Amino acid sequence: MSAPNPPGRLNRGLLALLGLLLAAAGGLILATHFGWRAVVDPAGTVVPGTGRPPTWALYVITAVAVLVGLLCLRWLAAQLVRKPRSRVWRLENDPARGRTELATTTAVEPFTEEIETYPDVAAADAVLTGTPHDAALTVVIHAEQRASPTEIRQRLSTETLPRLRQALDLQELPTAVEFRFTGTTTTTVR
Template sequence: MTYANRPARLNRILLALLGIALLAAGAFAFAAYSGWPGWVDPDTPLVPGTAAPPDWVFWLVITGATVLGLLCLRWLVAQLFRMPRPVPWRMEADGSAGRTVLSSRTAATAVAADIESYSEVHTAHAWLAGPRTSPELHLAVTAEPGADIARLRGRIHDEAVARLRRALEVGELPIRLELGFADAGQRAPLR
């Protein structure tokens, strides 16, 4: 999991807990229906009496369901927009007969591979967003334990990002860089 994808672990935990709770509730309801627990009578009404509850109970249930539904929709929308989607960039030279189409994913993969080749880097992930004339670079870099972060940040900016700017022929390249350390027990990937 990359640092730019922080909600993923929380989402998995919440979904797992919700799934376990729903499975337990379903299993209990099925067991109660079949009469398995001796203390549950399947013929007993769910609520005592036949009178309707007060109006405030209905409003409370409606309000709670609406808030829960809106929170679930917000959570769902947050899952849809993680990282920028790759876009095709058309590169045409003045007076040329042809054109070149480059995916932003291809350029981002090259930058990530360049950064991962540094000895102090454990992993690197890159995303490019926006039009080819003014792209934005998103980087998530995990450094080896004990790496000099200031030096690594300078090297990324001065070497990898500078090469990308020259390749894309852009003057400015806004960068969002997230740096973190790998756990001491993790092994570096084979290069």
């Protein structure tokens, strides 16, 4: 699901910064190579001397390399988690009398199944986030090209969402709906 994508802005920012740094480095290398700017001596060595660097420098280089590697792994892990984690709601007024738990994925299953019965809707995904006091719903509807988003949205807001709010005993449920259209259309023979 693309609506709740916290790593998206960070990814774009980091990639833009990396692109600018690489472009600047490439420009400096070209300027040095063609002699337009003498930042470093083109005939000089990369590192002065042939001796081994001090031991502390090797430790610093190792530490920086490990840190960069861990940050890269964290970034990769963030790419895999695109949708919010499902939660378990505890619905009890008196914990001494018992406990009722409801997984949010279980709560939205009938909701998405009902949306998939709409005409021209191929599939639907929904994620219920937050707690019962500040819940939010994100819905992604995969529809055929000929589908009318207005009709689907109207039916969603007048039929399906009120039933979900009633089932969850919620007065309000802020909802974000995203439509994704399939590349092919299917024709049905009646």
